[in-house]
Amino acid sequence: MSLDAIFNPRSIAVVGATDSPVAAPGAPAVSFNAHTQIFLYTLIDWGYPGRVYPVNTKGDEVRGLKVYRSLRDIPGPVDYVICIIPADATPGLVQDCVAKGVKGLHLYTAGFAETGLADKSALQADLVRVARSGGVRMIGPNCMGIYQPKMGMTYGPNFPRESGNVAFISQSGSYTLLLVRAAAARGVRFSKVVSYGNASDLDEIELLDYLADDPETEIIGAYLEGAKDGPGLVRVLTKAASRKPTIIIKRGSTEAGKRGASTHTGALAGDDSVWDSMLKQAGAIRVEDFEEMADLMTTFAFFPVPRGHRAVLFGVGGGAGVRASDECEAGGLILPPIPEEMRAELARTLTTAGTMLRNPVDPGHYARDWTDMMHRLDRWEDADMLLWQIAPDIEALQSDVILQYINEMRRHTLQTFSSLKKPKAVVVHAVESDIGLKALIDTRRMCAESKVAFYPSIYRAARAICRYMDYCKQRGRKAPVR
Amino acid sequence: MSLDAIFNPRSIAVVGATDSPVAAPGAPAVSFNAHTQIFLYTLIDWGYPGRVYPVNTKGDEVRGLKVYRSLRDIPGPVDYVICIIPADATPGLVQDCVAKGVKGLHLYTAGFAETGLADKSALQADLVRVARSGGVRMIGPNCMGIYQPKMGMTYGPNFPRESGNVAFISQSGSYTLLLVRAAAARGVRFSKVVSYGNASDLDEIELLDYLADDPETEIIGAYLEGAKDGPGLVRVLTKAASRKPTIIIKRGSTEAGKRGASTHTGALAGDDSVWDSMLKQAGAIRVEDFEEMADLMTTFAFFPVPRGHRAVLFGVGGGAGVRASDECEAGGLILPPIPEEMRAELARTLTTAGTMLRNPVDPGHYARDWTDMMHRLDRWEDADMLLWQIAPDIEALQSDVILQYINEMRRHTLQTFSSLKKPKAVVVHAVESDIGLKALIDTRRMCAESKVAFYPSIYRAARAICRYMDYCKQRGRKAPVR
Incomplete structure (x- = not known):
């Protein structure tokens, strides 16, 4: 059937x-x-x-x-x-x-x-x-069931009602809540999500097989705790991954994690390295956890394939710029230094003294028009992508009123930014404060509305973009999955 | 002078x-x-x-x-x-x-x-x-200057006005904004914070020397980008660390990071391993970044020294419990399995079928009184600390109204929790959604008010607690710095 x-x-x-x-x-x-x-x-x-x-x-x-x-x-x-x-x-x-x-x-x-x-x-x-x-x-038993917006079926009253092209299946109901929310907040939309718990009857093999054929699904994600039928899983994963980006979370690797997994759905966690090579062989993308999966889904949905790994990062500097550089490199991106003549050119489009223009580019805080600078960076031949970093926690003035003002500025900047030619994304420098987290929420919403890729940290942006580029290179993919 | x-x-x-x-x-x-x-x-x-x-x-x-x-x-x-x-x-x-x-x-x-x-x-x-x-x-130049609440001096209008026992110095003004906000949101209060930028005159050596003697300062933190006078720095760090917990962020280790640091304050970043052994030799605690520093400051301020590394984690289960177990172990904590008889005892204090009681302990969602369970866990001889994990993003019902209801439940639970005998902390399972981040903000505020240690992730909790325990063991410290 x-x-x-x-x-x-x-x-x-x-x-x-x-x-x-x-x-x-x-x-x-x-x-x-x-x-x-x-x-x-x-x-x-x-x-x-x-x-x-x-x-x-x-x-x-x-x-x-x-x-x-x-x-x-x-x-x-x-x-x-x-x-x-x-x-x-x-x-x-x-x-x-x-x-x-x-x-x-x-x-x-x-x-x-x-x-x-x-x-x-x-x-x-x-x-x-x-x-x-x-x-x-x-x-099931012991699961949340089906989220399928097209049919008005959901177990998350605040999940998006709009349909999309991403499917996700998981033994853990929690993971479906985590993943849908993380990805949805950034504009990703879903075709079908299934939490199937103890997998007493319907299991990951049948579901992956179905989703591989499903015309409404263009990207597949799965959270796996274990497998009763290894060869069967390899077969359907290979089928799915040959047709669509297939992204897998497989946890339960530590001793405590294995114990947790076995209590949770009665599954056998299995040896981690076996899983690793099995997933690789099947052509699936293994991710660390739901955050990385949401990052990759966002990238597949909104980020055009860049020509190379060279990024320009602009928006904030100082100690935050130092950290941002480190995170870019840790994730696999390169920040090429901006040459002398171009720095002089950029300096003319800006007005502050305390600017760093080597890359990261810090055009200075508060009330600036970055249009000229962004267009100049967009034309730079030696950069393959543009990353705009916002850092609400390093703004000295921080209040709900100021946040509204800054949101208005950001909306203004985002308009220009989203019209640029190079692949582009908005990234958030680590925030911890109340207002900082609110700014993250507001900016993320703006990006989702403008269909601009958004990442809650620069490391996560760099890691996802690089893994996406690897995947696209292997498969000869040239454009995002929209 | x-x-x-x-x-x-x-x-x-x-x-x-x-x-x-x-x-x-x-x-x-x-x-x-x-x-x-x-x-x-x-x-x-x-x-x-x-x-x-x-x-x-x-x-x-x-x-x-x-x-x-x-x-x-x-x-x-x-x-x-x-x-x-x-x-x-x-x-x-x-x-x-x-x-x-x-x-x-x-x-x-x-x-x-x-x-x-x-x-x-x-x-x-x-x-x-x-x-x-x-x-x-x-x-300075190129810095934010002094934050000293006792004197009414600040450059962060929304920094806490209350004084505390923690000092922080940084070449980077951004880092002072980041660190103060991250730590303050969790109840940490400051004696003196100095952003000294290009360090043309006043530098980290003189400041650390002063803070080591300062009777108002009991914990010292510093963000360093480089040093002009290595031996001088070792001398004052050794002096400071011999008297007070001295926590250091030293970044700028990648190529791009070094370039960023040199543009930023004109400092020489230096070789990372040299810094590492220098800081160890001085007795300072080197941390990865401001988040870990805030975690350690929170731990020093609010977490009594546990007898050992065995933790009980309760609050949510399912896939979130699997991940929580992994994060505990990655950070250095042990989750001992709860023995059969005690599980049966716990089961009697709870009412749901879908509970996991092995550790992590999942007492089930919504409208439960966990008092008996918490007291039973508090008496368990084989656990050294209690971690209460909240996970707003795995609650299926998620809205502003529900958040208020859940906040009321959390306040109720926190009252009992904060009266328990074992060292205890509240940790947040990874959240990404708007409501989840709001729940984090609200819970964090409750914890700060109740002087309960709060951590935005379980890995960060485990890492900070273990480093704190190492430090206390070396120094024979028995109680938190209040």
Whole structure:
């Protein structure tokens, strides 16, 4: 069976939906039911095009929808079920799903094989057996399920509603939340994201195979904790990577990490170097963690392929410039020194005394028009890309009012910057302060809107750009994936 | 001459003060003069106890104060001068300072030796010659000067007004802004901070010597780009480090970084391994950058010395727990597995199915009372410290409303947490989203108010705690520096 039925359900039932808040002794009062908001409200709010059915043994109403006491009571067909009831009630539900002809069952419910307990693992195996024999595919248990904006399906109410060309799959639901948010904040948009938890039925092999063929997906990312079927994984990774950039996070390398991974989804972490060579052989790009994956997705989406590794970095100087130079080189970029004559030329377009014009180029703080300087740098033959560094924490005047003023300046500068010919990106010098972090948020939003690549640190920019260049060189790719 | 006269001036003149905005073509309109706000307004707003004199050839008034046309026109004595006029006007000013019996002249003004131009270097040398022969000590040029909250002196209007026990000196003004902000956000407070730029007169040797003797300073930090007098530096570093934790940032190790450093303050960066062994020999703690310095200052200020390296990490699990384990071990901490019987005990204090209780301990999301669990972990003999990890980016519900709710829960949990016996800290799992960064800001503020050590990443926590433990073991230190 193709997974199409799961990704395009005509109706969805949310079993366990209720508006009763979950109370806990000693904690502040809650006025909402988090799981119902996450799995039911989102379908309504995002305009899921099919029928939505809340199910709960207590009946009643949720968000104006009649609550059915059982899946079997629902009058029409149900293609997809989201399960948020406790583990001990799931055997009955799986039988109901079979009886109802459900195509896909997403078990958010935890308390199965991941506990490491024999009886819980047996319970999971039972569910799989019954579901499979009845033609029901299972996602999970112990996972967040599907985010697919085109269909109005999400478990992240604040994920982007707009669709894109990037897919991401992960055993860990947390990692999907981390990655989607990190990449989305920078303008990356998604086709399909799947958190598949314990992978009792649907697993990474089937999902990668599907995404390799999926016409809506042009970039694939995956967070892997382990694999039950090594050769099968190599086969689908090779297929996926031969068609689309395929980026992999594989963690769990330290002893403590391995223990964490095994508690988490019951997967075997395996030897790190084996994973390393397996991924290389398959043609996948292995990244350190979700931050680097978001960096690469941003680069693939917004950064034209530069001719070489020579960058001009401008925006701030001083000690920050020294650090920025180090970070550029650590990531693999070169900052060629700007020749004497050109420095003199640049100096004429600027007005401050305390400027450093060798590269990094510091045009000076506050209220300057950098248009001429940027155009001159854009024409420089010996640079392959332009990096504009903002450094809110080295501005002496720092307040919400000043931030607004500086944001206005940045918007002005970004307009010119985004019109330049060379590949270009905005990078943030390390910020730690409240206002600095707010400035990062604001600038990032501006860049996402202008479709300019944004990186939260210069090292991360340099590392991602260099890995992207390596990949493009190997594959003969000339343009970003838009 | 002791530097006391510079740190305790009875009156300060700000030369170049004006309310006229500095306009730049093409940039959005400015309605303020940044330099005057930074160097004059702050003295008034922070209640500097001596007389304040604005000086400007144009005369007029600033913030209700009469503006003198020349330093010589000021009726009373002037101990300290802050210079924000252009470089070509500085020779006249230095002569005025000598004539007026000024003790310290801080030249914010840039455009001297750091330009690498012979005539500008000569100009700087001339200023030093005239100042020295006239008994005027110079700070700078090309620097931010002094931040000393006790005296109401600052160049960061949003720096803490409260005094503390930490001193920091830096050639780079940027680094003082970065470090003060990073450490202050976490509750660290300062005695004296000096940005001394080109170090034409007052340099790191004299400053470190002074701070080693300063009764208000218990921890010393310094950002060094290079040294003109190696043996002199070793001598004062050894003196300082023998009395107080002395933490050093020395950058400029890559080729581009060296070039940056030399453009910046005209210093010779020197070979990195030479610096490394020199700092070790002196007994100083060398850190990677300002973030690690802020981490160590936070640790010295708020973290009792643990008996060993065994940590319990609780708060979130899943993929985030796997990563957290890796980061702990990379930083040098051990996460001992929680034994079977104790896990069963913990399970009774919690209510969710999807919990991981082996360490990392994941007590489950939303609306829980962790009091019993925390007390049980606090009593565990096989753990030396407790780390509470917050991970706003893996909460599925993420909005400003939910953030407020979660903040309330966190405040509640922090109350219990801060009453526990073991050394304890709050750490943030990597966040990238807007709301996640806001949650970091809010939690950090709560921790600073409760005097609980806060770290923006678990790796940074582990690294700082382990380096702190090494230091304390070597020195036989038993308690944090409060």
